[in-house]
Amino acid sequence: MLNKVLIATDGSANAQRSVELGSGIAACFGAGVTIVHVEVAEPSDRELSGMGALWDEVGPQPFGVLHMDELVERLGSTPGWEHANTRTGAMHEIGNRVLQHARSAASDAGIRDPETRLLHGDPGEVIAEAARAEEADLVVMGSRGLGQVRGALLGSVSQKVASHVAASCLTVR
Numbered sequence: 001m002l003n004k005v006l007i008a009t010d011g012s013a014n015a016q017r018s019v020e021l022g023s024g025i026a027a028c029f030g031a032g033v034t035i036v037h038v039e040v041a042e043p044s045d046r047e048l049s050g051m052g053a054l055w056d057e058v059g060p061q062p063f064g065v066l067h068m069d070e071l072v073e074r075l076g077s078t079p080g081w082e083h084a085n086t087r088t089g090a091m092h093e094i095g096n097r098v099l100q101h102a103r104s105a106a107s108d109a110g111i112r113d114p115e116t117r118l119l120h121g122d123p124g125e126v127i128a129e130a131a132r133a134e135e136a137d138l139v140v141m142g143s144r145g146l147g148q149v150r151g152a153l154l155g156s157v158s159q160k161v162a163s164h165v166a167a168s169c170l171t172v173r
Contacts, residue, residue: 002029006136007106008036008127008161011098014142018172019102022140023109025170031137033114035102036130038123039091092118124160131165140170 007022009015019035026033099116106114119126131139141158162169 002031005138008141009102018142023106027110033111036117037095038119038126124157128164136167143171143173
């Protein structure tokens with residue numbers, strides 16, 4: 001029986017597919033859904049570039065590779081993002097928008113009141129901890145996200161989660 005599905009998203013294309021697939025599976029079983037996004041303490045330039053590219057409304061041009069200070073400056077001067085004027089504010093705002101987008105997609109798939117959680121720390125460890133705390137029967141996440149280069153060198157988040165939880169894990173490509 002499938003009672004609880006935990007879906008991890010970083011807003012990447014693979015993560016979006018995982019939200020859609022995980023929500024569809026949960027809807028078939030009438031399972032509850034919790035969607036998590038993990039803010040990393042020091043995102044890489046590639047991760048920042050991916051975060052910036054997620055939001056067309058942030059600026060007139062694609063971000064390209066930005067340092068955190070540049071991301072904060074762009075976000076803080078964009079209408080609707082004024083409170084994202086610090087590193088922490090920018091990360092929270094991006095994380096909240098990723099979760100809003102995922103929540104909407106889950107609702108479109110037939111999930112009533114999907115829960116969302118904005119978490120902090122090492123993504124693999126934090127997602128595994130959330131899966132245990134939620135007593136998830138299934139964890140769904142993308143195979144590669146915004147940290148794809150780092151993941152290839154250090155071991156991907158999905159591999160780390162799969163090796164640290166008792167729940168079934170579905171990695172979406």
